[in-house]
Amino acid sequence: MKKTTKEQILEVSLLLFSEKGYDAVRVKEIADVVGIKAPSIYKHFKSKQDIFNAILEESNRRYALQTASFNMEGLDPKMDVGLFETITDEHMLEMGEALFNHFLHDEFTSKIRKLFTIEQFKNQELANLYVMQYMDSPLQYQRMMFELLIKKGLMRKGDPEIMAMQFFSPIFLLLVQCDANADKEMESLEKLKRHIIEFNRIYRS
Amino acid sequence: MKKTTKEQILEVSLLLFSEKGYDAVRVKEIADVVGIKAPSIYKHFKSKQDIFNAILEESNRRYALQTASFNMEGLDPKMDVGLFETITDEHMLEMGEALFNHFLHDEFTSKIRKLFTIEQFKNQELANLYVMQYMDSPLQYQRMMFELLIKKGLMRKGDPEIMAMQFFSPIFLLLVQCDANADKEMESLEKLKRHIIEFNRIYRS
DNA sequence: GTCTATAGACGGATAGAC
């Protein structure tokens, strides 16, 4: 099924906003890429700000869906933990790389993260969403997982909050580096592997 | 000695650019804060872009000075290592908190970091400077330090590059969180301490 | 729902007096 003009406008706008920032993007630019004239945009959105708001709503919608699924199926840490009775390097590598690749390559996620990165200081609501979605949420998820792994005796006793931070923050730093310089991806993936193997060696019991 | 108008323009511009981004700041806004009329700006800078360039030059100047001093005095990792024959939690906490506080509270550094954060995707040069100054440089410094500490037998043998990443990336993540939400500073400092104590426990021999 | 034409406002920058 073909994309509607409205969907195309949202898609193009997200791309441009995430690369140049809201203020630097012209309505004419969006229209040019979509292949229509600028005034036609206003048949679909009442203002440029309205486009931005729609993107934000879509982001919140997806985030809510994602966290809802955390408590029901597939992505619950209890389930993830249940998948392995022993922790091997392979398990951990898979989890870390999956997280890394999702954040880096998922069409929507990667653009929205860039958008939040460059628009976060405009208002506190944006800043809070940014921290919530790209730091606090993964940290909380992983904390729960490490808690369970410790309870099961698969990992050494320790502070699960700090363990989560020590596991996740290198992933976050490497993501920021790759966002800034896409050429670093291979190098970053290799460092990510070394980090996870080392982390596993340290905390696995 | 009083600040010249030119210096004031640069100072105010850095503040505004770092909060709202280059495109969202009006020349009139800068002039208002400085306390002059907008056209007077152009007696000091030939364009708005020229102000931005001057800020960038100042940033590069300071960065060059800083890295030059790494190889001569005070801040050489060889010297830092020489300061302690044993590694205590206190040594490590001091180093971590010093790094954290410098990045977070140094007038110029904290604003320039925010500016790089929100302008990085405008061109590759900015992105490279951002990664260099706020990630690669501290990582490289700490890698050298851990190499020396391992050689001295004060730390367990390991991959110094990964150790540096595991030590520094939580600091980086906490900084990003504090930039987005200044209220998190206390909480972040407390997490930083727990991280460093745990890191020290893991790698100290 | 797309177009052309254009309103209306604003922003960067210049001219020239003091």
Next chain:
DNA sequence: GTCTATCCGTCTATAGAC
């Protein structure tokens, strides 16, 4: 080196034909 006055280009958004 500051001001006032103003130009000129650009941008968001609307009006109205098709």
